[in-house]
Amino acid sequence: MSELFKLGNHFIIEFSGCNQELLFDNEYVRSKFVQSARESRLSIVGEGGFTFNPHGFTYYLLLAESHASIHVWPEYAYCAVDLFTCNLELDGDHFVSSLKESLGARSVATELIERGCPIKSVPDHPMTFEQYEKTHPSHGDGL
Numbered sequence: 001m002s003e004l005f006k007l008g009n010h011f012i013i014e015f016s017g018c019n020q021e022l023l024f025d026n027e028y029v030r031s032k033f034v035q036s037a038r039e040s041r042l043s044i045v046g047e048g049g050f051t052f053n054p055h056g057f058t059y060y061l062l063l064a065e066s067h068a069s070i071h072v073w074p075e076y077a078y079c080a081v082d083l084f085t086c087n088l089e090l091d092g093d094h095f096v097s098s099l100k101e102s103l104g105a106r107s108v109a110t111e112l113i114e115r116g117c118p119i120k121s122v123p124d125h126p127m128t129f130e131q132y133e134k135t136h137p138s139h140g141d142g143l
Helices: 026-039 094-105 129-135
Strands: 004-016 044-051 055-065 065-071 079-085 107-118
Touching: 004 094, 026 044, 026 055, 026 065, 026 094, 079 094, 094 129
Parallel strands: none
Antiparallel strands: 004 079, 004 107, 044 055, 055 065, 065 079
16 A cells, blocks of 8 residues: 555544433534534534434534534434544544533444545645636636
8 A cells, every 4th residue: 555645534433322312402412513523623614414304313514624524313322423634633532532421422433544645646746726726717716
């Protein structure tokens, strides 16, 4: 495997044996998810979610550093959480421990995936957006 030019960390977190009464309260879980992100010094720039019928929901946070999401199955006392951050200095431990306590989880499994591209594929002189814009002026906002 080639060396990685690391661009981010992707935390895959599984909370099981959670307090089911808490998981049936979507607003409680949403507020604790947001609180854990803020306490971990993540910069929330947008958020949203979807409630399933008869129960369960998904909530996401758009972060200046990337994104976080929580998927809740109260009937199984289970939550799946993703945190992808380009802040390579972020230690995800506080985020995880805060959620574990808030959800009353008996078990937590965390996997860290280092995200990036092979060093061999990184251009010698990476292009900036300003350089791109000089040759493509009609794409003003980059979207």
